Amino acid sequence: MTDPSLELRGVRKVVDEVKAAEPPPIRWAVLESELFAELEGQLPADPVRSPKRTHAALLWAFAAAAIVVLGLAGQSALKRAGNLAAPVESSSVNDRTWTKSHVKSTETRAGDHFVASHSDITIHDARLGTWTLFLGGEATLLKQAPLVLQLAQGELRAEITPGLQPDSFVVQAAQTRVAVKGTIFRVHRQPDRVHVDVERGTVSVSSLGAGRQAFELRAPASGDFALDASTGRVWEPNPTEWVNGARAKTAPMPAPALAARRVARANLARETLPTTLSLDQVGAGVDSLIRIASTCLSETVASNGQLSLTFVTQARLSVSAEGELSELELTPPLLPKASECLRQRTRSLNFGSSQKGAELFRRLEIEVSPREPAH
Protein backbone atom coordinates (compact mmCIF):
# COMPACT_ATOMS: atom_id res chain seq x y z
CA MET A 1 0.00 0.00 0.00
CA THR A 2 1.23 3.47 -0.81
CA ASP A 3 2.38 5.70 1.99
CA PRO A 4 -0.40 8.28 2.32
CA SER A 5 2.08 10.95 3.27
CA LEU A 6 3.59 10.72 -0.20
CA GLU A 7 0.18 11.12 -1.76
CA LEU A 8 -0.68 14.04 0.45
CA ARG A 9 2.55 15.77 -0.36
CA GLY A 10 1.33 15.79 -3.93
CA VAL A 11 -1.37 18.18 -2.87
CA ARG A 12 1.09 20.39 -1.12
CA LYS A 13 1.61 22.32 -4.30
CA VAL A 14 -2.10 22.95 -4.58
CA VAL A 15 -2.36 24.00 -0.94
CA ASP A 16 0.41 26.51 -1.52
CA GLU A 17 -1.42 27.71 -4.60
CA VAL A 18 -4.64 28.06 -2.64
CA LYS A 19 -2.85 30.06 0.02
CA ALA A 20 -1.36 32.34 -2.59
CA ALA A 21 -4.47 32.55 -4.73
CA GLU A 22 -6.13 35.89 -5.12
CA PRO A 23 -9.91 35.84 -5.17
CA PRO A 24 -11.63 36.57 -8.47
CA PRO A 25 -12.31 40.22 -9.24
CA ILE A 26 -14.85 41.60 -6.80
CA ARG A 27 -17.39 44.21 -7.86
CA TRP A 28 -16.41 46.49 -5.01
CA ALA A 29 -18.57 49.42 -6.07
CA VAL A 30 -21.69 47.30 -6.14
CA LEU A 31 -20.79 45.51 -2.94
CA GLU A 32 -20.12 48.80 -1.15
CA SER A 33 -23.38 50.24 -2.38
CA GLU A 34 -25.35 47.20 -1.19
CA LEU A 35 -23.51 47.03 2.11
CA PHE A 36 -24.24 50.60 3.04
CA ALA A 37 -27.80 50.32 1.82
CA GLU A 38 -28.22 47.38 4.19
CA LEU A 39 -26.59 49.29 7.01
CA GLU A 40 -28.73 52.37 6.46
CA GLY A 41 -31.41 50.92 8.65
CA GLN A 42 -28.93 50.23 11.42
CA LEU A 43 -26.69 53.25 11.44
CA PRO A 44 -27.66 56.23 13.56
CA ALA A 45 -28.21 59.42 11.66
CA ASP A 46 -25.11 61.09 10.35
CA PRO A 47 -23.95 63.92 12.59
CA VAL A 48 -23.06 65.82 9.45
CA ARG A 49 -24.87 65.34 6.19
CA SER A 50 -22.62 64.40 3.35
CA PRO A 51 -22.62 66.70 0.32
CA LYS A 52 -24.20 63.92 -1.71
CA ARG A 53 -27.06 63.59 0.73
CA THR A 54 -27.51 67.34 0.88
CA HIS A 55 -27.68 67.40 -2.88
CA ALA A 56 -30.21 64.59 -2.83
CA ALA A 57 -32.29 66.39 -0.23
CA LEU A 58 -32.33 69.49 -2.40
CA LEU A 59 -33.36 67.37 -5.34
CA TRP A 60 -36.24 65.85 -3.44
CA ALA A 61 -37.24 69.27 -2.11
CA PHE A 62 -37.30 70.52 -5.67
CA ALA A 63 -39.34 67.53 -6.66
CA ALA A 64 -41.76 68.25 -3.85
CA ALA A 65 -42.20 71.75 -5.13
CA ALA A 66 -43.04 70.34 -8.51
CA ILE A 67 -46.73 70.34 -9.04
CA VAL A 68 -48.19 67.80 -11.30
CA VAL A 69 -51.36 65.94 -11.19
CA LEU A 70 -53.93 63.73 -12.45
CA GLY A 71 -55.52 60.46 -12.05
CA LEU A 72 -58.25 59.08 -14.06
CA ALA A 73 -58.56 55.86 -15.86
CA GLY A 74 -60.63 53.16 -17.34
CA GLN A 75 -62.88 55.49 -19.25
CA SER A 76 -63.75 55.07 -22.84
CA ALA A 77 -62.74 58.32 -24.46
CA LEU A 78 -60.30 61.11 -24.05
CA LYS A 79 -61.57 63.46 -21.43
CA ARG A 80 -60.38 66.12 -19.14
CA ALA A 81 -59.48 65.39 -15.61
CA GLY A 82 -61.39 67.44 -13.18
CA ASN A 83 -60.24 65.87 -9.96
CA LEU A 84 -56.74 67.23 -9.64
CA ALA A 85 -54.80 65.60 -6.87
CA ALA A 86 -52.41 67.52 -4.70
CA PRO A 87 -48.75 66.75 -5.23
CA VAL A 88 -47.22 64.55 -2.59
CA GLU A 89 -44.58 66.26 -0.52
CA SER A 90 -41.22 64.58 -0.14
CA SER A 91 -40.79 65.59 3.48
CA SER A 92 -40.68 61.94 4.45
CA VAL A 93 -37.45 61.27 2.59
CA ASN A 94 -35.13 59.13 4.72
CA ASP A 95 -31.62 57.74 4.31
CA ARG A 96 -32.65 54.21 3.38
CA THR A 97 -31.68 53.10 -0.10
CA TRP A 98 -32.68 49.89 -1.84
CA THR A 99 -30.43 48.47 -4.53
CA LYS A 100 -31.22 44.76 -4.48
CA SER A 101 -33.15 43.33 -7.38
CA HIS A 102 -36.29 42.15 -5.58
CA VAL A 103 -38.04 44.02 -2.80
CA LYS A 104 -41.31 43.25 -1.07
CA SER A 105 -43.54 46.24 -0.62
CA THR A 106 -44.05 45.26 3.00
CA GLU A 107 -40.36 45.99 3.61
CA THR A 108 -40.57 49.50 2.27
CA ARG A 109 -41.69 52.71 3.86
CA ALA A 110 -42.32 56.23 2.70
CA GLY A 111 -39.11 58.05 1.97
CA ASP A 112 -37.17 55.00 0.79
CA HIS A 113 -34.86 55.50 -2.17
CA PHE A 114 -34.51 52.96 -4.95
CA VAL A 115 -31.29 53.09 -6.93
CA ALA A 116 -31.01 50.54 -9.72
CA SER A 117 -27.24 50.83 -9.80
CA HIS A 118 -26.38 47.34 -10.98
CA SER A 119 -29.64 45.62 -11.84
CA ASP A 120 -33.33 46.27 -12.22
CA ILE A 121 -35.29 46.60 -9.00
CA THR A 122 -38.65 44.86 -8.90
CA ILE A 123 -41.10 45.66 -6.13
CA HIS A 124 -44.06 43.42 -5.65
CA ASP A 125 -47.13 44.55 -3.83
CA ALA A 126 -49.80 41.90 -3.24
CA ARG A 127 -52.56 44.46 -3.55
CA LEU A 128 -51.31 46.86 -6.18
CA GLY A 129 -49.21 44.72 -8.48
CA THR A 130 -45.59 44.93 -9.56
CA TRP A 131 -43.39 47.77 -10.61
CA THR A 132 -39.86 47.62 -11.93
CA LEU A 133 -37.26 50.33 -11.87
CA PHE A 134 -34.89 49.64 -14.73
CA LEU A 135 -31.13 49.68 -14.52
CA GLY A 136 -29.85 53.22 -14.09
CA GLY A 137 -33.09 54.50 -12.63
CA GLU A 138 -33.59 56.32 -9.34
CA ALA A 139 -36.88 56.75 -7.58
CA THR A 140 -38.24 57.63 -4.17
CA LEU A 141 -41.32 56.24 -2.52
CA LEU A 142 -43.15 59.36 -1.40
CA LYS A 143 -46.28 57.70 -0.11
CA GLN A 144 -47.48 54.15 0.30
CA ALA A 145 -51.26 54.42 0.20
CA PRO A 146 -51.98 55.48 -2.40
CA LEU A 147 -48.60 54.61 -3.76
CA VAL A 148 -46.76 57.65 -5.08
CA LEU A 149 -43.31 57.39 -6.63
CA GLN A 150 -41.01 60.21 -7.57
CA LEU A 151 -39.00 59.15 -10.61
CA ALA A 152 -35.78 61.16 -10.47
CA GLN A 153 -34.18 59.55 -13.47
CA GLY A 154 -34.43 56.54 -15.71
CA GLU A 155 -37.42 54.43 -16.50
CA LEU A 156 -39.92 52.31 -14.67
CA ARG A 157 -42.59 49.89 -15.77
CA ALA A 158 -45.69 49.22 -13.73
CA GLU A 159 -48.16 46.38 -14.00
CA ILE A 160 -51.05 47.36 -11.83
CA THR A 161 -53.84 45.09 -10.68
CA PRO A 162 -57.09 45.92 -12.48
CA GLY A 163 -60.04 47.17 -10.47
CA LEU A 164 -58.25 49.59 -8.19
CA GLN A 165 -59.47 53.03 -7.30
CA PRO A 166 -58.23 55.92 -9.46
CA ASP A 167 -54.97 57.39 -8.25
CA SER A 168 -54.00 54.26 -6.40
CA PHE A 169 -50.67 54.27 -8.23
CA VAL A 170 -49.03 57.53 -9.20
CA VAL A 171 -45.66 58.31 -10.73
CA GLN A 172 -44.28 61.82 -10.54
CA ALA A 173 -41.50 62.72 -12.95
CA ALA A 174 -40.37 66.31 -12.77
CA GLN A 175 -43.63 68.29 -12.84
CA THR A 176 -45.46 65.54 -14.63
CA ARG A 177 -47.79 63.24 -12.85
CA VAL A 178 -48.90 59.92 -14.28
CA ALA A 179 -51.83 58.25 -12.59
CA VAL A 180 -53.14 54.86 -13.46
CA LYS A 181 -55.71 52.23 -12.77
CA GLY A 182 -55.50 48.66 -13.93
CA THR A 183 -52.77 49.40 -16.40
CA ILE A 184 -49.43 48.28 -17.73
CA PHE A 185 -47.31 51.24 -18.62
CA ARG A 186 -43.80 52.68 -18.72
CA VAL A 187 -42.61 56.10 -17.72
CA HIS A 188 -39.22 57.29 -18.91
CA ARG A 189 -37.83 60.45 -17.33
CA GLN A 190 -35.56 62.08 -19.88
CA PRO A 191 -33.59 65.31 -19.45
CA ASP A 192 -35.99 67.42 -21.46
CA ARG A 193 -39.20 65.45 -21.46
CA VAL A 194 -41.19 62.59 -20.03
CA HIS A 195 -42.04 59.66 -22.27
CA VAL A 196 -44.97 57.39 -21.45
CA ASP A 197 -45.82 54.07 -23.12
CA VAL A 198 -49.14 52.44 -22.32
CA GLU A 199 -49.26 48.73 -23.01
CA ARG A 200 -52.67 48.03 -21.50
CA GLY A 201 -55.44 50.10 -19.96
CA THR A 202 -55.44 53.85 -19.57
CA VAL A 203 -53.26 56.43 -17.91
CA SER A 204 -53.65 60.12 -17.41
CA VAL A 205 -50.76 62.55 -17.63
CA SER A 206 -50.96 66.06 -16.36
CA SER A 207 -49.24 68.98 -14.79
CA LEU A 208 -51.09 70.38 -11.87
CA GLY A 209 -51.00 74.10 -12.25
CA ALA A 210 -54.17 76.00 -11.96
CA GLY A 211 -56.74 74.08 -13.80
CA ARG A 212 -54.30 72.37 -16.15
CA GLN A 213 -55.91 69.52 -17.92
CA ALA A 214 -54.85 65.96 -18.35
CA PHE A 215 -53.78 64.02 -21.33
CA GLU A 216 -55.24 60.60 -21.38
CA LEU A 217 -53.58 57.70 -23.13
CA ARG A 218 -55.40 54.53 -24.00
CA ALA A 219 -53.43 51.48 -24.96
CA PRO A 220 -51.73 51.02 -27.26
CA ALA A 221 -50.40 54.53 -27.00
CA SER A 222 -47.29 56.55 -26.34
CA GLY A 223 -46.74 60.15 -25.45
CA ASP A 224 -43.93 62.66 -25.11
CA PHE A 225 -44.56 65.48 -22.69
CA ALA A 226 -42.78 68.59 -21.59
CA LEU A 227 -41.39 68.34 -18.08
CA ASP A 228 -44.31 70.36 -16.76
CA ALA A 229 -46.72 68.46 -19.02
CA SER A 230 -47.95 71.75 -20.43
CA THR A 231 -47.49 70.42 -23.94
CA GLY A 232 -47.27 66.97 -25.31
CA ARG A 233 -47.77 64.70 -28.23
CA VAL A 234 -49.77 61.51 -27.99
CA TRP A 235 -49.50 58.67 -30.48
CA GLU A 236 -52.47 56.42 -30.76
CA PRO A 237 -54.22 54.59 -33.57
CA ASN A 238 -56.05 57.91 -34.02
CA PRO A 239 -53.18 60.26 -33.29
CA THR A 240 -53.89 63.47 -31.53
CA GLU A 241 -51.65 66.34 -30.67
CA TRP A 242 -52.43 68.19 -27.49
CA VAL A 243 -51.37 71.62 -26.39
CA ASN A 244 -52.10 72.66 -22.87
CA GLY A 245 -54.49 69.83 -22.55
CA ALA A 246 -56.51 70.83 -25.57
CA ARG A 247 -56.82 68.79 -28.71
CA ALA A 248 -54.85 70.68 -31.35
CA LYS A 249 -54.70 68.71 -34.51
CA THR A 250 -54.40 65.20 -35.71
CA ALA A 251 -50.90 64.22 -36.64
CA PRO A 252 -49.84 60.81 -37.84
CA MET A 253 -46.87 59.45 -36.04
CA PRO A 254 -43.87 60.27 -38.21
CA ALA A 255 -42.09 57.28 -39.63
CA PRO A 256 -38.61 58.30 -38.39
CA ALA A 257 -39.99 58.56 -34.88
CA LEU A 258 -41.41 55.07 -35.16
CA ALA A 259 -38.06 53.71 -36.27
CA ALA A 260 -36.28 55.62 -33.52
CA ARG A 261 -38.64 54.20 -30.93
CA ARG A 262 -38.10 50.68 -32.19
CA VAL A 263 -34.34 51.17 -31.91
CA ALA A 264 -34.72 52.74 -28.50
CA ARG A 265 -36.86 49.84 -27.33
CA ALA A 266 -34.37 47.32 -28.66
CA ASN A 267 -31.58 49.12 -26.83
CA LEU A 268 -33.70 49.31 -23.74
CA ALA A 269 -34.43 45.59 -23.92
CA ARG A 270 -30.71 44.91 -24.11
CA GLU A 271 -29.93 47.28 -21.25
CA THR A 272 -32.46 45.57 -19.03
CA LEU A 273 -30.91 42.16 -19.62
CA PRO A 274 -28.71 40.72 -16.88
CA THR A 275 -25.03 41.43 -17.41
CA THR A 276 -24.22 37.79 -17.78
CA LEU A 277 -25.85 34.41 -17.40
CA SER A 278 -27.28 33.31 -14.09
CA LEU A 279 -26.16 30.15 -12.35
CA ASP A 280 -29.50 28.55 -13.16
CA GLN A 281 -29.15 29.36 -16.85
CA VAL A 282 -25.65 27.94 -16.91
CA GLY A 283 -26.76 24.83 -15.05
CA ALA A 284 -29.69 24.20 -17.37
CA GLY A 285 -27.59 24.81 -20.48
CA VAL A 286 -24.79 22.52 -19.34
CA ASP A 287 -27.29 19.82 -18.42
CA SER A 288 -28.74 20.00 -21.94
CA LEU A 289 -25.26 19.87 -23.40
CA ILE A 290 -24.46 16.75 -21.37
CA ARG A 291 -27.71 15.11 -22.48
CA ILE A 292 -26.95 15.81 -26.14
CA ALA A 293 -23.38 14.60 -25.77
CA SER A 294 -24.58 11.46 -24.05
CA THR A 295 -27.00 10.76 -26.90
CA CYS A 296 -24.33 11.37 -29.51
CA LEU A 297 -21.85 9.09 -27.76
CA SER A 298 -24.45 6.39 -27.29
CA GLU A 299 -25.16 6.45 -31.01
CA THR A 300 -21.54 6.31 -32.07
CA VAL A 301 -19.77 4.22 -29.48
CA ALA A 302 -19.84 0.51 -30.09
CA SER A 303 -21.19 -1.27 -27.07
CA ASN A 304 -21.84 -4.85 -26.24
CA GLY A 305 -25.15 -3.75 -24.78
CA GLN A 306 -24.14 -4.23 -21.18
CA LEU A 307 -21.42 -1.74 -20.37
CA SER A 308 -22.18 1.75 -19.07
CA LEU A 309 -19.38 4.20 -19.75
CA THR A 310 -18.64 7.59 -18.27
CA PHE A 311 -16.65 9.99 -20.39
CA VAL A 312 -15.00 12.79 -18.41
CA THR A 313 -13.83 15.84 -20.28
CA GLN A 314 -13.11 19.49 -19.70
CA ALA A 315 -15.29 21.85 -21.70
CA ARG A 316 -14.74 25.43 -22.68
CA LEU A 317 -17.96 27.07 -23.84
CA SER A 318 -18.46 30.48 -25.37
CA VAL A 319 -22.02 31.68 -25.09
CA SER A 320 -23.04 34.70 -27.15
CA ALA A 321 -25.16 37.56 -25.86
CA GLU A 322 -28.11 35.92 -27.63
CA GLY A 323 -27.50 32.79 -25.60
CA GLU A 324 -26.26 30.67 -28.47
CA LEU A 325 -23.35 28.31 -28.06
CA SER A 326 -20.81 30.00 -30.32
CA GLU A 327 -17.82 27.86 -29.41
CA LEU A 328 -17.34 24.51 -27.75
CA GLU A 329 -14.00 22.90 -27.04
CA LEU A 330 -13.65 19.56 -25.28
CA THR A 331 -10.37 18.35 -23.82
CA PRO A 332 -10.03 15.47 -24.47
CA PRO A 333 -12.36 15.63 -27.48
CA LEU A 334 -15.10 13.17 -28.28
CA LEU A 335 -14.78 10.72 -31.09
CA PRO A 336 -14.97 12.47 -34.50
CA LYS A 337 -18.44 11.16 -35.26
CA ALA A 338 -19.74 12.10 -31.83
CA SER A 339 -18.14 15.54 -32.12
CA GLU A 340 -19.89 16.17 -35.42
CA CYS A 341 -23.16 14.95 -33.95
CA LEU A 342 -22.69 17.28 -30.97
CA ARG A 343 -21.90 20.21 -33.22
CA GLN A 344 -25.05 19.64 -35.24
CA ARG A 345 -27.37 19.14 -32.32
CA THR A 346 -26.17 22.00 -30.16
CA ARG A 347 -27.08 24.53 -32.83
CA SER A 348 -30.49 24.94 -31.28
CA LEU A 349 -29.15 25.00 -27.70
CA ASN A 350 -29.78 28.34 -26.02
CA PHE A 351 -28.53 29.40 -22.61
CA GLY A 352 -30.60 32.60 -22.46
CA SER A 353 -29.86 36.18 -23.38
CA SER A 354 -27.53 38.45 -21.48
CA GLN A 355 -25.65 41.65 -22.16
CA LYS A 356 -22.20 40.16 -22.50
CA GLY A 357 -22.66 36.45 -22.93
CA ALA A 358 -20.16 34.31 -21.08
CA GLU A 359 -17.15 32.08 -21.42
CA LEU A 360 -17.38 29.06 -19.18
CA PHE A 361 -15.15 26.21 -18.13
CA ARG A 362 -16.89 23.07 -16.96
CA ARG A 363 -15.92 19.53 -16.19
CA LEU A 364 -18.43 17.28 -17.93
CA GLU A 365 -19.21 13.73 -16.92
CA ILE A 366 -21.02 12.21 -19.87
CA GLU A 367 -22.66 8.90 -19.19
CA VAL A 368 -23.09 6.55 -22.11
CA SER A 369 -25.91 4.11 -21.55
CA PRO A 370 -25.91 0.76 -23.33
CA ARG A 371 -28.07 0.68 -26.41
CA GLU A 372 -30.77 -1.80 -26.92
CA PRO A 373 -29.49 -4.43 -29.32
CA ALA A 374 -30.89 -3.94 -32.80
CA HIS A 375 -33.33 -6.57 -33.93
Added chain:
Amino acid sequence: MPLFSVVKEPHAPAQTELVAAGSATLQSVAEPPELAALIDYCRTGDKQAFRAIFIQHREHVARVVYRMLGPSADLEDLIQEVFVQVFRSLKDFKAESKFSTWLHRVTVNVVLMHRRHAKSRPVFDVLPLLDSADEQRPKADEEFARHERIAAFYRLLNRLTEKKRTVFILHEIEGLSPTEIASTVNAPALTVRTRLFYARRELALLLKEEPYLAHLTAQHLDSAKELL
Protein backbone atom coordinates in the same frame (compact mmCIF):
# COMPACT_ATOMS: atom_id res chain seq x y z
CA MET B 1 6.31 13.96 12.08
CA PRO B 2 3.02 15.28 10.78
CA LEU B 3 1.74 13.99 7.50
CA PHE B 4 1.16 17.42 6.22
CA SER B 5 3.00 20.29 7.78
CA VAL B 6 2.53 23.83 6.62
CA VAL B 7 5.52 26.09 6.73
CA LYS B 8 4.73 29.04 8.97
CA GLU B 9 5.57 32.24 7.26
CA PRO B 10 6.77 34.69 9.87
CA HIS B 11 5.58 37.69 7.89
CA ALA B 12 2.06 36.39 7.38
CA PRO B 13 -0.04 38.89 9.34
CA ALA B 14 -2.93 36.58 10.07
CA GLN B 15 -0.77 33.97 11.72
CA THR B 16 1.30 36.41 13.72
CA GLU B 17 -1.76 38.18 14.96
CA LEU B 18 -3.60 35.03 15.83
CA VAL B 19 -0.82 34.03 18.16
CA ALA B 20 -1.47 37.30 19.95
CA ALA B 21 -5.16 36.53 20.05
CA GLY B 22 -4.53 33.15 21.55
CA SER B 23 -2.48 34.46 24.43
CA ALA B 24 -4.04 33.96 27.81
CA THR B 25 -3.42 37.44 29.12
CA LEU B 26 -6.01 39.80 27.78
CA GLN B 27 -4.51 43.20 27.53
CA SER B 28 -5.57 46.13 25.49
CA VAL B 29 -3.71 46.02 22.18
CA ALA B 30 -2.61 49.34 20.83
CA GLU B 31 -3.84 50.00 17.32
CA PRO B 32 -2.34 52.60 15.03
CA PRO B 33 -3.89 55.92 16.07
CA GLU B 34 -5.69 56.35 12.75
CA LEU B 35 -7.37 52.96 13.00
CA ALA B 36 -8.23 53.47 16.69
CA ALA B 37 -9.86 56.77 15.81
CA LEU B 38 -11.81 55.19 12.97
CA ILE B 39 -13.06 52.45 15.28
CA ASP B 40 -14.17 55.02 17.83
CA TYR B 41 -15.99 57.00 15.17
CA CYS B 42 -17.66 53.83 13.91
CA ARG B 43 -19.00 53.13 17.36
CA THR B 44 -20.74 56.50 17.26
CA GLY B 45 -22.36 55.57 13.96
CA ASP B 46 -20.10 57.48 11.60
CA LYS B 47 -20.68 55.98 8.19
CA GLN B 48 -17.67 57.57 6.59
CA ALA B 49 -15.42 56.04 9.23
CA PHE B 50 -16.94 52.63 8.62
CA ARG B 51 -16.51 53.14 4.89
CA ALA B 52 -12.82 53.82 5.50
CA ILE B 53 -12.47 50.63 7.53
CA PHE B 54 -14.28 48.73 4.82
CA ILE B 55 -11.94 50.03 2.13
CA GLN B 56 -8.82 49.34 4.21
CA HIS B 57 -9.72 45.75 5.09
CA ARG B 58 -11.92 44.49 2.28
CA GLU B 59 -9.10 42.87 0.30
CA HIS B 60 -7.95 40.90 3.32
CA VAL B 61 -11.50 39.78 4.09
CA ALA B 62 -12.00 38.77 0.46
CA ARG B 63 -8.87 36.61 0.54
CA VAL B 64 -9.88 34.86 3.77
CA VAL B 65 -13.41 34.19 2.52
CA TYR B 66 -12.07 32.90 -0.78
CA ARG B 67 -9.56 30.58 0.89
CA MET B 68 -12.18 29.17 3.21
CA LEU B 69 -14.95 28.85 0.67
CA GLY B 70 -13.09 28.09 -2.54
CA PRO B 71 -14.49 29.12 -5.91
CA SER B 72 -18.06 30.08 -5.17
CA ALA B 73 -20.77 32.37 -6.42
CA ASP B 74 -21.43 33.36 -2.80
CA LEU B 75 -18.12 35.14 -2.38
CA GLU B 76 -19.42 38.70 -2.65
CA ASP B 77 -22.46 37.98 -0.50
CA LEU B 78 -20.26 36.62 2.24
CA ILE B 79 -17.86 39.55 2.14
CA GLN B 80 -20.85 41.83 2.55
CA GLU B 81 -22.16 39.71 5.39
CA VAL B 82 -18.81 39.89 7.13
CA PHE B 83 -18.89 43.67 7.14
CA VAL B 84 -22.50 43.72 8.29
CA GLN B 85 -21.47 41.52 11.22
CA VAL B 86 -18.44 43.71 11.85
CA PHE B 87 -20.64 46.76 12.03
CA ARG B 88 -23.09 45.07 14.36
CA SER B 89 -20.37 43.70 16.62
CA LEU B 90 -17.98 46.61 16.64
CA LYS B 91 -19.44 47.86 19.87
CA ASP B 92 -18.37 44.56 21.47
CA PHE B 93 -14.81 44.84 20.22
CA LYS B 94 -12.81 45.24 23.43
CA ALA B 95 -9.40 45.82 21.89
CA GLU B 96 -8.08 42.75 23.69
CA SER B 97 -6.64 41.66 20.39
CA LYS B 98 -5.68 43.56 17.30
CA PHE B 99 -8.54 44.69 15.14
CA SER B 100 -7.26 42.65 12.19
CA THR B 101 -7.21 39.54 14.38
CA TRP B 102 -10.73 40.16 15.52
CA LEU B 103 -11.81 40.83 11.93
CA HIS B 104 -10.21 37.55 10.81
CA ARG B 105 -12.12 35.68 13.47
CA VAL B 106 -15.42 37.33 12.51
CA THR B 107 -14.74 36.42 8.89
CA VAL B 108 -14.02 32.79 9.74
CA ASN B 109 -17.19 32.58 11.82
CA VAL B 110 -19.34 34.09 9.08
CA VAL B 111 -18.05 31.55 6.55
CA LEU B 112 -18.56 28.65 8.95
CA MET B 113 -22.08 29.83 9.72
CA HIS B 114 -22.80 30.16 6.03
CA ARG B 115 -21.64 26.61 5.37
CA ARG B 116 -23.69 25.26 8.24
CA HIS B 117 -26.79 26.90 6.81
CA ALA B 118 -25.89 25.84 3.29
CA LYS B 119 -25.87 22.19 4.29
CA SER B 120 -29.65 22.16 4.07
CA ARG B 121 -29.63 23.72 0.63
CA PRO B 122 -28.88 22.00 -2.69
CA VAL B 123 -25.24 22.18 -3.70
CA PHE B 124 -24.18 22.98 -7.22
CA ASP B 125 -20.88 21.35 -7.95
CA VAL B 126 -19.91 23.86 -10.57
CA LEU B 127 -17.32 26.52 -10.90
CA PRO B 128 -18.50 30.02 -10.18
CA LEU B 129 -19.78 32.11 -13.02
CA LEU B 130 -16.97 34.05 -14.61
CA ASP B 131 -18.45 37.46 -15.06
CA SER B 132 -15.68 39.97 -15.36
CA ALA B 133 -14.21 40.94 -18.67
CA ASP B 134 -10.83 39.53 -17.69
CA GLU B 135 -12.28 36.25 -16.53
CA GLN B 136 -14.17 35.79 -19.76
CA ARG B 137 -11.05 35.62 -21.83
CA PRO B 138 -9.49 32.21 -22.29
CA LYS B 139 -6.89 31.64 -19.62
CA ALA B 140 -3.33 30.76 -20.41
CA ASP B 141 -2.62 27.05 -20.10
CA GLU B 142 -0.76 27.21 -16.80
CA GLU B 143 -3.26 29.65 -15.32
CA PHE B 144 -6.09 27.42 -16.44
CA ALA B 145 -4.38 24.36 -14.96
CA ARG B 146 -3.85 26.16 -11.68
CA HIS B 147 -7.47 27.25 -11.66
CA GLU B 148 -8.54 23.68 -12.23
CA ARG B 149 -6.27 22.30 -9.52
CA ILE B 150 -7.68 24.73 -6.98
CA ALA B 151 -11.25 23.91 -8.00
CA ALA B 152 -10.45 20.19 -7.81
CA PHE B 153 -8.90 20.64 -4.39
CA TYR B 154 -12.05 22.28 -3.07
CA ARG B 155 -14.14 19.54 -4.62
CA LEU B 156 -12.11 17.08 -2.60
CA LEU B 157 -12.47 19.14 0.54
CA ASN B 158 -16.21 19.28 0.05
CA ARG B 159 -16.29 15.50 0.18
CA LEU B 160 -15.01 15.57 3.73
CA THR B 161 -17.46 16.01 6.56
CA GLU B 162 -18.00 19.60 7.53
CA LYS B 163 -16.10 19.24 10.80
CA LYS B 164 -13.08 17.70 9.15
CA ARG B 165 -13.14 20.19 6.32
CA THR B 166 -13.26 23.07 8.78
CA VAL B 167 -10.27 21.99 10.84
CA PHE B 168 -8.26 21.12 7.75
CA ILE B 169 -8.81 24.53 6.18
CA LEU B 170 -8.29 26.45 9.39
CA HIS B 171 -5.06 24.63 10.13
CA GLU B 172 -3.49 23.97 6.76
CA ILE B 173 -4.63 27.02 4.88
CA GLU B 174 -5.40 29.65 7.47
CA GLY B 175 -2.54 28.55 9.69
CA LEU B 176 -4.45 28.41 12.98
CA SER B 177 -3.13 26.21 15.74
CA PRO B 178 -5.32 23.37 17.06
CA THR B 179 -5.87 25.40 20.25
CA GLU B 180 -7.10 28.38 18.28
CA ILE B 181 -9.30 26.16 16.14
CA ALA B 182 -10.68 24.57 19.29
CA SER B 183 -11.91 27.93 20.54
CA THR B 184 -13.41 28.73 17.15
CA VAL B 185 -15.30 25.47 16.68
CA ASN B 186 -16.10 24.96 20.38
CA ALA B 187 -14.42 21.58 20.64
CA PRO B 188 -11.53 20.25 22.72
CA ALA B 189 -8.10 20.64 21.18
CA LEU B 190 -7.66 16.87 21.23
CA THR B 191 -10.82 16.48 19.17
CA VAL B 192 -9.50 19.02 16.71
CA ARG B 193 -6.27 17.06 16.33
CA THR B 194 -8.24 13.86 15.80
CA ARG B 195 -10.38 15.45 13.11
CA LEU B 196 -7.26 16.81 11.48
CA PHE B 197 -5.68 13.36 11.42
CA TYR B 198 -8.72 11.76 9.81
CA ALA B 199 -9.18 14.68 7.40
CA ARG B 200 -5.63 14.22 6.12
CA ARG B 201 -6.03 10.47 5.83
CA GLU B 202 -9.31 10.71 3.93
CA LEU B 203 -7.91 13.39 1.70
CA ALA B 204 -4.97 11.17 0.82
CA LEU B 205 -7.35 8.41 -0.22
CA LEU B 206 -9.61 10.72 -2.17
CA LEU B 207 -6.75 12.16 -4.15
CA LYS B 208 -6.65 9.24 -6.54
CA GLU B 209 -10.23 9.87 -7.56
CA GLU B 210 -9.64 13.44 -8.63
CA PRO B 211 -8.16 13.52 -12.13
CA TYR B 212 -6.74 17.03 -11.78
CA LEU B 213 -4.77 16.07 -8.66
CA ALA B 214 -4.02 12.40 -9.18
CA HIS B 215 -1.09 13.20 -11.46
CA LEU B 216 0.48 15.28 -8.69
CA THR B 217 0.38 12.28 -6.43
CA ALA B 218 1.87 10.17 -9.18
CA GLN B 219 4.69 12.69 -9.64
CA HIS B 220 5.58 12.49 -5.97
CA LEU B 221 5.43 8.72 -5.99
CA ASP B 222 7.77 8.67 -8.96
CA SER B 223 10.14 11.01 -7.15
CA ALA B 224 10.07 8.80 -4.08
CA LYS B 225 10.84 5.70 -6.18
CA GLU B 226 13.77 7.47 -7.78
CA LEU B 227 15.15 8.33 -4.37
CA LEU B 228 14.87 4.71 -3.33
